[in-house]
Amino acid sequence: MTIRVLLADDQAMIRASLRIILEDQPDIVVVAEAGDGVAAIEQARRTRPDVCLVDVQMPRLDGIGVARALAGDPARVVMVTTFDLDEYVYGALRGGATGFVLKDAGPGLLVEAVRAAYAGDSLISPSITLRLLRHLTARGDRGAARAPAQPLTPRELQIAQAVARGHTNQEIADHLFISLSTVKGHVSGIQAKLGVRNRVEIAAWTWESRLVGPD
Structure with a gap:
């Protein structure tokens, strides 16, 4: 194709x-x-x-x-x-x-x-994800996170935290010893549950939920 x-x-x-x-x-x-x-x-x-x-x-x-x-x-x-x-x-x-x-x-x-x-x-770009979180920190825009449509599983929370730290799918797969396709599936599932469209919004939700900080 x-x-x-x-x-x-x-x-x-x-x-x-x-x-x-x-x-x-x-x-x-x-x-x-x-x-x-x-x-x-x-x-x-x-x-x-x-x-x-x-x-x-x-x-x-x-x-x-x-x-x-x-x-x-x-x-x-x-x-x-x-x-x-x-x-x-x-x-x-x-x-x-x-x-x-x-x-x-x-x-x-x-x-x-x-x-x-x-x-x-x-x-x-992973650097952009981290820059955006630090920008929100400087502005003090840490609002309340929306509740997901369904609770995230422990694995999904783990991957959401990795996304918030700026890691790529391949880096997450290597660190967790799972396949790249599995990581992609989890990221898609996280987006669906949170009602977001991209990794930056996943990172923002994770940060607003106090699950990880921009540093």
């Missing part, structure tokens, strides 16, 4: 670099490019990609606006940016983005984010 990707970034050199990284993979093809947010939405609706890699800051409409416009669309939006400011992260994820990866995170994480989005999972 080939994953069809749209690239949206206002810098042509960045788009060219991302294209080289992605098309070096046998299962990924770039089907369209856009230099601003409005064009990204038009191209997404015309070419029907599986995944849209979208920069946060673009002319005419920013990446958060693109994520909101494509929310519910079959295409999944992953933010790829040099900016890791917390307001961008939170706004993008609330807007419907399924992942958030920094451009300097390396080619491997970028490719993993595309494949995760295609598979219906979300990938957020």
Whole structure:
């Protein structure tokens, strides 16, 4: 199965670099490019990609606006940016983005984010998860956690705590001596019980529940 990707970034050199990284993979093809947010939405609706890699800051409409416009669309939006400011992260994820990866995170994480989005999972740079929790700590925004639809099992609580500490699925699998697919299944189950869409929201719930701190 080939994953069809749209690239949206206002810098042509960045788009060219991302294209080289992605098309070096046998299962990924770039089907369209856009230099601003409005064009990204038009191209997404015309070419029907599986995944849209979208920069946060673009002319005419920013990446958060693109994520909101494509929310519910079959295409999944992953933010790829040099900016890791917390307001961008939170706004993008609330807007419907399924992942958030920094451009300097390396080619491997970028490719993993595309494949995760295609598979219906979300990938957020671990450093961003920790930064967001520390930002909430500094602001004193430690509110009351919502009660889950169903109680989390001891294993799910263990995995939620690991997610809150910024560990990847592979790191969790290695530490707990379980398979990667088992970890993914638990993360999906946690999201369903908590009514959240991504790892940052799992981490925030864990922190609000006093199950782990940002340090």
